[in-house]
Amino acid sequence: MRFLHLPRPFGLVLFTALVSTGAGAADQAAFPPPPALVLENVPQVPAGLAAQVAKYNEFKPTSITSWHPTRLEMIVVRRHNNTPQLFRLTKPGDKMELLTDYPEPVRGASYNPGQGKFYIFNKDIGGNEVFRTYRRDLAGGEAVPITPADQRVQGISWSPKGDKLVYVTVPVNRQGSNDAISSTVSIVDPVHPGSARKLAELAGGGWGGFEFSEDEKQLIFVEHVSANESYLWLMDLASGKTRRITEKNGDEPVAYGNARFSHDGKGIYAVSDRGAEFKRLVYIDLATLQAKALTPDINWDVEALDLSHDGRMLAFVANEEGTSVLRLMRTSDHKLVPLPKLPVGTIGRIEWHRDSRHLGLSLSSATSPSDVYSIDIKTMAVTRWTRHEPMAVEMGKFVEPSLVRWKSFDGRMISGFAYRAPAARFPGKRPVLINIHGGPEGQFQPGFQGRNNYYTDEMGITVIYPNVRGSSGYGKSFLKLDNGRLREDSVRDIGALLDWIATQPDMDASRVAVMGGSYGGYMSLAVSTNYADRIAAAIDIVGISNFVTFLERTESYRRDLRRVEYGDERDPEMRQFLEKIAPLNNATKIRKPLFVVQGKNDPRVPYQESAQIVETVKKNEIPVWYMMANDEGHGFGKKGNQDYLFFSGIQFLNSYLLKH
The missing domain is CATH 2.130.10.120 (Prolyl oligopeptidase, N-terminal domain)
Incomplete structure (x- = not known):
């Protein structure tokens, strides 16, 4: 008989957009951050904002x-x-x-x-x-x-x-x-x-x-x-x-x-x-x-x-x-x-x-x-056996996802799932958030969005979850298409997605943000360096900023497994390639606001990966928000930290996506 340890999530989805409710006294009071959070350039969270969106938080x-x-x-x-x-x-x-x-x-x-x-x-x-x-x-x-x-x-x-x-x-x-x-x-x-x-x-x-x-x-x-x-x-x-x-x-x-x-x-x-x-x-x-x-x-x-x-x-x-x-x-x-x-x-x-x-x-x-x-x-x-207790939101009315496909740079069809904002309530072209999974051999499956329903139902943001090459679920050949020197081909799949968004009558290609956790965090950084002129902002959660330093610092029990995927940094030619594509070494190309989130105790993607990209991108004189949790690892597992990240994400995307 087996006992399965359930793995930690690689990151936390942010829930965005601030709806104006008036500037009452409660809105001006600050919602206190948990004591374990270390914040840099992250503004205070208004208590009114926390109260306003709490019903999506439970x-x-x-x-x-x-x-x-x-x-x-x-x-x-x-x-x-x-x-x-x-x-x-x-x-x-x-x-x-x-x-x-x-x-x-x-x-x-x-x-x-x-x-x-x-x-x-x-x-x-x-x-x-x-x-x-x-x-x-x-x-x-x-x-x-x-x-x-x-x-x-x-x-x-x-x-x-x-x-x-x-x-x-x-x-x-x-x-x-x-x-x-x-x-x-x-x-x-x-x-x-x-x-x-x-x-x-x-x-x-x-x-x-x-x-x-x-x-x-x-x-x-x-x-x-x-x-x-x-x-x-x-x-x-x-x-x-x-x-x-x-x-x-x-x-x-x-x-x-x-x-x-x-x-x-x-x-x-x-x-x-x-x-x-x-x-x-x-x-x-x-x-x-x-x-x-x-x-x-x-x-x-x-x-x-x-x-x-x-x-x-x-x-x-x-x-x-x-x-x-x-x-x-x-x-x-x-x-x-x-x-x-x-x-x-x-x-x-x-x-x-x-x-x-x-x-x-x-x-x-x-x-x-x-x-x-x-x-x-x-x-x-x-x-x-179980049934979620009633909440202030009607879960039965949450939007259903649609399967979408687009042609990438090499003619290959890539797919994903789009959660569109209700057209009756939010007519016209809507801002888009691209949320990229980790792994990299993960796969987004269209289950419950949780807090992400706030994007679509309250803010009118369309959320797209792409399954780029290298994702599981589409066969072993597809799984290998981003290995080693093919790494940036998956980034080009997002470039093709940006092309596709520009053809959609209900999506605003001038207001697109990208986010992801773990490998998805790397993808967010890579999109920021390769397509800076086509996005409004990026969110990197426990992401890899340089595969060389990542492989040198990740826990030893998982290093060889990762080398098969990304390449062996001990090989001089592979090391040169990994350094060449590293977002850290291309950080001067990042010209749009960046929010970086990290757990101090992360054994998979050590915190230095986030710290070094923050310090480097700050030199570009663009807004860089940084949130470090001293009591977390590869993603936030404690609700207090999750909530504050949620509220801060609201303010970030309200400032740099919705007002872009």
């Missing part, structure tokens, strides 16, 4: 994280006060019982598979992503650490009986070190943390996805080399010996993932793009190591799967041009089983109850934050 998405093993109840994740925390939900629609209340986010948990008397969860400090695993009794009491301090836990899995955990740790605080690292695989009885023993030491930091066989004699796990290349390995638990069971495919890398042992232990269910453009559901016979594609007719990525505990049913999710489609397959004959209709949207997680009858899932749509559902596969009844 969404509480809810996600399933674990079924109870013996009862039909679950642990869910939902925001409590300032951070996401764990809640116990005993029946559909019931009041949630708060389980954790920490100043730091807790985004994932798992009951022990036996009696469900305790659960485990991961937590870091200040966004540093040095996750540690804790055990806590369902009856209450203090949480007990069960993994070492100062080691990052990045994979953990229960044994079927629930008396053992396997976890993987990597060293941290190694920014700037080029020393080779290794991942340590350990096994422990979570009731007795002192019983931990090392199973194996694996070279590198790309190991994860560990799963037990039903007889608890073997582990299946994944070696991640890049977004396009990964391998499946087996480990004998008695000896700790490992062997790779998937081979290299010549010069064409293959990706594997989501591996599960079949119930009889004779095979592996997984997803793979071997011999195909998309990741398909496959079955690998362990006797012959031959793989059979089980979904050859689905020409989209299978991105999630779960095997029922009796081994009879496979549930999996296909990403069909951004929309999640759930399917059910019998393992006896690999035939699909019809499922009841679900709301159209994005499925965030699926998990079988141990009764092998109830399938839980989290689902969001354009008009609903993530809520929790279950399907009874015996009766095919769909039950909605």
